[in-house]
Amino acid sequence: MNDETTMAARRCGIDEVFPGPFIELIGLAPRNPVVRGLILAQTGKMPGSDHETFEQIKEWVETTCDKRVPLPQMRSQWGQGVVVDVQFSDTEYGRAKYSVPRSGSDEFRLDADELLDLAQAAADSGAGLDGLIEKAAALIDEEGWERCEPGLEATGDFEYEEHDETDSENATIEFSRSQLRDRLLVFLRNGHADLLEALL
Numbered sequence: 108m109n110d111e112t113t114m115a116a117r118r119c120g121i122d123e124v125f126p127g128p129f130i131e132l133i134g135l136a137p138r139n140p141v142v143r144g145l146i147l148a149q150t151g152k153m154p155g156s157d158h159e160t161f162e163q164i165k166e167w168v169e170t171t172c173d174k175r176v177p178l179p180q181m182r183s184q185w186g187q188g189v190v191v192d193v194q195f196s197d198t199e200y201g202r203a204k205y206s207v208p209r210s211g212s213d214e215f216r217l218d219a220d221e222l223l224d225l226a227q228a229a230a231d232s233g234a235g236l237d238g239l240i241e242k243a244a245a246l247i248d249e250e251g252w253e254r255c256e257p258g259l260e261a262t263g264d265f266e267y268e269e270h271d272e273t274d275s276e277n278a279t280i281e282f283s284r285s286q287l288r289d290r291l292l293v294f295l296r297n298g299h300a301d302l303l304e305a306l307l
Contacts, residue, residue, distance in 0.1 A: 116170045123174035124150065126261045134161045141267055145205060188218040189290045191247060195257040197278035207265045211257030215247050215282070222294060223302070230305040239306060240288050247287075251280045 121130055129145065136142050138159055146164070147153045150172045158164050196210040217225075222243070229239035295303035 119169055119172065119174035121165050121168045124168055124172050128264055129261075132265065133164055137161045137164050141205070145265070188216055189222060189243075189287075189294050190214045190216050191282050191287050191290065193247060193251055193255060193257075194281040195251070195255070195259065195279070196262075196281075197259065205265050205267050207261045208263040209259040210262045211259040213255035213257045215251055215255055217243060217246070219294075222291070223299070226291075226295065226299070226302050226306065230302060236288075236291075236303075236306040239291060240284065243287060243291065244282075244284060247282060248280055252278065 125133070129149075133142055133146070143153060146168075150168070152171060154164050154167045158167050191214065192212065193215045194210065194212050196208065198206050198208050225242045225246075226239050229235065229242060232238065234241075292303070295306070
């Protein structure tokens, strides 16, 4: 196969498929079965037994694998509700007995009807604005993973140990309560001043 044909068959660069630390690992141990198992776990494909060197694996990856495509960020207009920036993190546990920390972000949308129900409940119970913030924050904590698509990316080193057969552990959600408070106030001031007054 000449260079022109090889270039035409190339679908991506290896750095578009794997993070930098894993590429370095492949370079150090291209024939290691754990490394090959990780390649299979991340691409759904296994390089053939004739691919023994880093260059051979690199060529195979760039001609047969698809680059990672991050999930689209959901940038909603929050005029009819509230959108809160949320940071996600967890530790991925792969079938090849490895773990790697991951993180990503997305926007959590609280629709207007949903907010009005929470605000009315807080006003009726006498919980006030602080109570509304706590209710909204609890909803983000409880449903953030289900309602958002953070597009998690590996952010640290791979560790090779025996792990449980779960997909992820140590999952966390972080967001700014100050941002949540400010956006709730803007929402209530724009058309729901009477409800805001009842909360203050």
